[in-house]
Amino acid sequence: MSPETPGAPPAPVVFPPVAPPPGTVTPPGTITPPVAPPPGPVVPPPRRRRGWLERNLLGLLALVPLFAAAGWIHRDDVTERYWAGRPREVVVSDAAGWVSYAGARIRLASLEPATDLVTFGGDPYRVPDGLTAWRAAILFQAPDQDAIASCTLRLEDTAGNTYGPSPDELTGAKMPFASCTSGDEPAPPSYEVVVYFVTPASAQASAVRVTVPRELPRYARLTPAP
């Protein structure tokens, strides 16, 4: 501390001149040259530490499409496949009784209790007690026989039960092979097939269903022609 004269005012604090920032224009128009950096090694500014979220952001974002892909893979579950393979969407007949299905036009010409069954020896066939045999005559217009060759035929009763063709219960009766094709080569433009079914005597037949596996879940429901 410098000696002071008693009673004199304190000496002013003098700050050394500070160089203006580089490139500062000082009036009246002169440019101050840049100040040289202090001597010594150059130390880079400290790096900011990145947080966990920032470090793993890409991975987290990648999880979004991954989860979406996992969900997409599992969308096709067994239940859906099961239902897709069941006949659930009915294709009904038009006013004239024709149904367009699997590239063919199909019509149920008649559906009635069978009275024409015979044995292989040609004798009248007696239907077992408690049962009714049904005869369905179906008309086809099918330019492509292969498209309907794998069809399944079912009889439907008024309660919604379905019955298979040429049943074991009618063993001994002479019945044509249940098919949707004509059996002729080349197929005629229009032909009729006859199919036999059996139900309990108490059941009343109401329709015939035609199902082609390739068309599932659609199936044709043929009702007796008007």
Next chain:
Amino acid sequence: MTGIRRHRAPDRPAARALAALGSRLGIGALLIAAIAVGSLIKSVTPDTDTRERPFIRTGAPGEATDARTFEVRVLEVRGAKKIVRLGRERETGGVWVLVKVQAVARHEPTTIGYAAVRDARGRLFHATERIAQPLLGGRTLQPGVPVEGEIVFEVPADAAVSLSIRLAWTPLDQRMDAMAEIGLDIDAASVAAWQAATEAARITDAKLAIGPDGQVTG
């Protein structure tokens, strides 16, 4: 003038090494915990076979039991040392068990594709393939049209006691589908009598079980 060389705290190698070690140990502990939790979940949840097992519907002899596509009743059980089917006799080192059942499709045509008996130890014996079974496989059941016939099993004598029969529609894949299980109430005396029998049991074809009035017979 002394220049500032760096703005960070001086290195502390021991502290940094400890921190790194702690971090690695933490990750390892998390991995072990994840594996332990996974193992615990796996041990308390059912495996695939258990999870996809058939839905067993139990019934008693004479009682209609629902197997989803058909209903079935056990009418009678008999046994023998020898059987005759389609004129051909077959003998066994164990015992033949013949279960007479009545089955009817529920809403659409179906078959009995799977038949097995289960003994008290949980062993399963499928219906024999040594004969043409009258009711299995090829016989299509129509709704409301009951059919009865015998299903034939060949089992060791010690397994014949306390058997139950299991029936389902599909021969290939019974997973997550209904299966009827009916106890057969076979006692040791019956098994001994069957083994001692000298006469062959004759197996007939399946037949309709419906009367002229449409009533179910049997």
